[in-house]
Amino acid sequence: MPEKIENPTIAVLLPCYNEEVTIGKVVRDFRAALPTADIYVYDNNSSDKTAEIAAAEGAIVRREPRQGKGNVIRAMFEEIDADVYVMSDGDDTYPADAAPAMVEKVLEGYDMVIGDRLSSTYFQENKRPFHNFGNKLVRGSINHLFGSNVRDIMTGYRAFSFTYVKTYPVLSRGFEVETEMTIHTLDKNVRWYEMPIQYRDRPEGSVSKLNTVGDGIKVMSTIFRLIREYKPLPFFTILGGIIGIIGLGFGISVCIDFWNSGVVLRFPTLIGSVLLVMVGLLLIIAGIILDVMAKKDRKQYLVDKNMFAYMHRH
Known part of the structure; x- marks a missing residue:
């Protein structure tokens, strides 16, 4: 493992689309968990007050006009420099208090730390049965192909090293980006670590942007494409x-x-x-x-x- 970095710079990355109900709390929670971190909120063409609320809470707000989570992450990775990156969602489903432990693992030498929802509360908290089925299907197929044991393939809560962020080519445009990220990690045999986290469902008034059928098809087509390319x-x-x-x-x-x-x-x-x-x-x-x-x-x-x-x- 490499020598630890003294006084590392930390960037919290929050891709957002119409998250005015939760984004203020998410920024405050990450500010409390990582007081020295820069918190970036990338507004992806929101029609509500997501950007204004995030700016009022002290986040660095930027806008990404290309629609889709993959496009936002591509812009984040390209534009932001830090020793450690923590990526989460703006919907308050991931606990900010797990971030310091994830940062510590990156500083120990891991290139990617995965926030594992499925080993804790995901299947109890998530009220969408087809999402649960989809997660199991994707996990089983990828683990079988790569001979791995990743428990949560599609989680949006991750931490990265500088070298991982600057060498990972983000090709997906939408929510399938997490699956692409996991397959890339397994194929390139980079150092990764999986950490169970407590997942909670969206609070009342917050609406999921995922389309169970449409995004599920995109994820499966992404897996098909990446298997063709990587295997x-x-x-x-x-x-x-x-x-x-x-x-x-x-x-x-x-x-x-x-x-x-x-x-x-x-x-x-x-x-x-x-x-x-x-x-x-x-x-x-x-x-x-x-x-x-x-x-x-x-x-x-x-x-x-x-x-x-x-x-x-x-």
Whole structure:
């Protein structure tokens, strides 16, 4: 583990969209938990008084015109410099008093600390059963693929090191960004730590911006895309193998007919089976090539991360 930073600078990041009911309390809570931190509220085209209330509570308010949580986080990571970053939501569902312990873990050398809701009160507090099902589905699929044991894949309460923030490419535009972040962490084998936190449901008057079906589809499509990018060899090998086996099955049926009759009775089926086998083989070859490129990308990430760590120390 690296040497601890003396008097670290801390930035609290709060992406917000129409959170006037809760944002004042959230800013006050984080101010009490981390008195030396700079608290940033990024207003994402709110139509209420979110920005005004946050500014009145002493937060640094900035605006991000590109709609979507992923766009806000991209702007935050690009514009803000600090030794430790704490990211939360403006809806008062995450406890600010857990932030000092998360900051301490980053200072010990972890690149990302995950605030784990699912091991504590999430399933009791969250009143949306499809959200609970979605969390379990995403967690199971990602842990199985990467051989990991992350308990909360989609939490919005996290802490980061400087090098993680400056080397993580935020590609997602919306709420699927947390899933992307977790997969990136597992793929690049960075140091991460998971800490149980007490989750509470939104207070009365605060409305969730999540769309269970729409955002659920986005999350699953993001997982599909990231598996294709980060794990191309198993992805394309399985896909190519399935297509190749189907083609082989059609080819065998044509061969059986030829064995019994002495003539090829189904030329279109024979041609189709050969094409399917060829497509299967091409997909497997593509998977091998893309896997080499993915390993090269991991190497380049380590070089970039080491460079930013050196720049940050000096």
